[in-house]
Amino acid sequence: MRVEDLDTPAVVIDRRIAEANLRRAQKRADALGVRLRPHIKTHKLPLFAMRQVEFGAAGVTCQKIGEAEVMADAGISDIFITFNIVGRQKLERLLALHRRVTLSVVADSADTVEGYGGVFTDPSRPLTVLVECDTGGGRCGVQSPADALALARRIASHPGLRFGGLMTYPPRGKVAEVDAWLHDALALFRSEGMDVPRVSVGNSPDFYADQAFTAATELRPGTYIYSDRMQAAFGHGTLADCALTVLVTVVSRPTPDRVILDAGSKALAADLSPSPGHGYIVEYPEAVITTLNEEHAIADFSGCAARPAIGDKLKIIPNHVCVVSNLFDTVNLVEDGEVVEQLPVAARGRMG
Amino acid sequence: MRVEDLDTPAVVIDRRIAEANLRRAQKRADALGVRLRPHIKTHKLPLFAMRQVEFGAAGVTCQKIGEAEVMADAGISDIFITFNIVGRQKLERLLALHRRVTLSVVADSADTVEGYGGVFTDPSRPLTVLVECDTGGGRCGVQSPADALALARRIASHPGLRFGGLMTYPPRGKVAEVDAWLHDALALFRSEGMDVPRVSVGNSPDFYADQAFTAATELRPGTYIYSDRMQAAFGHGTLADCALTVLVTVVSRPTPDRVILDAGSKALAADLSPSPGHGYIVEYPEAVITTLNEEHAIADFSGCAARPAIGDKLKIIPNHVCVVSNLFDTVNLVEDGEVVEQLPVAARGRMG
Structure with missing residues (x-):
């Protein structure tokens, strides 16, 4: 089937662009001398997780146990869940997962550590726990290297747990500050004779930045596989590196300049980008998607020389691609305009 | 199971509040002397669609054929799709659906009408097509009563189509203007001797407004079944009328005032409300959800007298409830804090 024969709205992924993005990232990680551990939240597909590992990734990153379970089912053997896992039901699922794969998790509080310690009690197969650090992102994380050290000691005090290192989700564009925080922590741990096996640093926007995280042993970009309008606006590649588009149909042209497409916030998500509007229309770069309702x-099109006809199909590069992956049950892989594979988004909607 | 035993994030629907909202809306429609045709986008559940019909609704409104197919499968016999259906694949599905239920659709252009006319050719079972009117909403719709008349004539000229009346999705808070537009159109149609069988007017915010749409024969509110923070901010009921909450867990408290919950834009959606923040925390009304990441x-909590502990479960009333229904595969119906039913969100994610 040709792309233009797909019913709309549909997610279309140019496999060659996606694979080129995967290879370039692995090269980048290799050049930096760090391990690549891609975040699967962007694609939520076992196929691409396996490709990432084939290309050299150390394993994958997930945010939810449900995502990790899907990846384990698909054969991924090394999974890092960068989330404080709290509550009896989730801890039991975590224990079951730990029996199947090489698993690591994070904690930023004594409560979370004690939760892990209460369920993971086998010293012959300890759970690896990294300390999540707030290096300026203002989300989760211990607030100082001293707090990181105290929490690492608490982890190490449990026979069923193993201190795995430091993890942070850094604020965008603050490489120097984040790096300084981490080096301070590393110096403190060293002065206390405590080994830090891994320093895992997240995010896509800084992955290709001129300045690298020198403290990191592992990087966790996600969005780079598809890229999107936001990444391009941040200067990370161009729109030509965007592998995922949403195919839509023109369903109404109520006025000379107003064009209505059959994809709203239920398909494109309402996330904003530094560029104007709710996505980039490939065929009409001057058009601005001013409003998204749920289905429209x-x-x-006042800035465009031409206008599409009702029934025309157009491709939209979304502002934020990760959230789009979570909205569709199926995606279409294409090569040279031909649909070569239709895949269920296996890790979509995994809430817990 | 008790609500507090649900794993999080989870959608919790207070069945009694939802049913009270349904009954109140039917009473309102009856008092106005109009037919109620609820939009199912808010709940996407056959169960509640059937309840709406049991309580007196004339049928339901859907935005997508996929939603209508789910509702037809569930036994709903009268369905209005308020979307310009364009393209061969969708028209064929529409034809199949038309054989099963009493179906009506809309058109705002000659292209859409000709599309219907090309597929629906049986004069013994014509497709009912309403003319979508832009009464100030700035989305789809013909721009003037004269254009509405011209399009109605085009519909009527097809043996397999039947002109069904006028439909509009009105801008919020503009009842008088919308009503004037519709009355102008009705006068024009009357002067031309053309019957207008139905005048269908949408939206929840104006459903309980003091001023009613006097031109309407049918109203299509959706959000009223659950209500949400946006509706309450608009003055339509109070937060006590909100039937749907998202149960979340406190997973981190990195600073004295910062609390991290395990539900981000993937569970709550990023839609804003006139009230500050990304949702209302029932147990801590003074707390403000300042940021949603995908999973956090x-x-x-600086404005709160108390703080929750890590592991505490809290209930959030979302800003915009319809989009939340589209993010979860399952919802939990509760009564008196007991989960009485877990339902798949059957019409979730129906894109086309």
Whole structure:
């Protein structure tokens, strides 16, 4: 089937662009001398997780146990869940997962550590726990290297747990500050004779930045596989590196300049980008998607020389691609305009 | 199972509040002397669609054929799809659906009408097509009563189509203007001797407004079944009328005032409300959810007298409830804090 024969809205992934993005990232990690551990939240597909590992990734990163379970089912053997896992039901699932794969998790509080310690009690197969550090991102994380050390000691005090190192989700564009925080922590741990096996640093926007995280032993970009309008606006590649588009149909042209597309926030998500509007229309770069309702995109074509006809199919590069992956049950892989594979988004909607 | 034993994040629907909202809306429609045709986008559940019909609704409204197919499968016999259906694949599904239920659709262009006319050719079972009117909403719709008349004539010229009336999705808070537009159109149609069988007017916010749409024969509110923070902010009921909450767990408290919850934009959606923040925390009304990442909510508790502990479960009333229904595969119906039913969100993610 040709792409243009797909019913809309549909997610279309250019496999060659995606694979080129995967190879380039692995090269980048190799050049930096760090391990690549891609975040699967962007694609949520076993196929691409396996490709990432084939290309050299050390394993994958997941945010939810449900995502990790899907990846384990698909044969991924090394999974890092960068989330404080709290509550009896989740801890039991975590224990079951730990029996199947090489698993690591994070903690930023004594409560979380005690939760792990209460369930993981086998010294012959300890759970690896990294300390999540708030290096300026303002989300989770211990607030100082001293707090990181105290929590690492608490982890190490449990026979069924193993201190795995430090993890942070850094604020974008603050490489020097984040690096300084981590080096301070590493110096403190060293002065206390405590080994830090891994220093895992996240995010896509800084992955290709001129300045690298020198404290990191592992990087966890996610969005780079598809890229999106936000990444391009941040200067990370161009729109030509965007592998995922949403195919839509023009369903109405109520005025000369207003064009209505059959994809709203239920397909494109309402996330904003530094660029104007709710996505980039490939065929009409000057068009601006001014409003998204749930099932309609309202676009202003006043800046365009031509206008599409009702029934025309157009491709949209979304502002934020990860959230789009979570909205569709199926994606279409294409090569040269031909649909070569239709895949269920296996880790979509895994909430817990 | 008790609500507090649910793993998080989870959607919890207070069945009694939802049913009270349904009954109140039917009473309102009856008092206005109009037919109620609820939009199922808010709940996406056959169960509640059937309840709406049991309580007196004339049928339901869907935005997508996929939603309508789910509702037809569930036994709903009268369905209005308020979307310009364009493209061969969708028209064929529409034809199949038309054989099963009493179906009506809309058109705002000659292209859409000609599309219907090309597929629906049986004069013994014509497809009912309403003319979608832009009464100030700035989305789809013909721009004037004269254009509505011209399109109605085009519909009527097809033996397999039947002109069904006028439909509009009105801008919020503009009842008088919308009503004037519709009355102008009705006068024009009357002067031309053309019957207008139905005048269908949408939206929840104006459903309980003091001023009613006097031109309407049918109203299509959706959000009223659950209500949400946005509706309450608009003055339509109070937060006590909100039937749907998202149960979340406190997973981190990195600073005295910062609380991290295990539900981000993937569970709560990023839609904003006139009230500050990304949702209302029932147990801590003064807390403000300042940021949603995909899997984390970051909340500022500086205005609260108390703080929750890690592991505590809290209930959030979302800003916009319809989009939340589309993010979860399952919802939990509760009564008196007991989970009485777990339902798949059957019409979730129906894109086309």
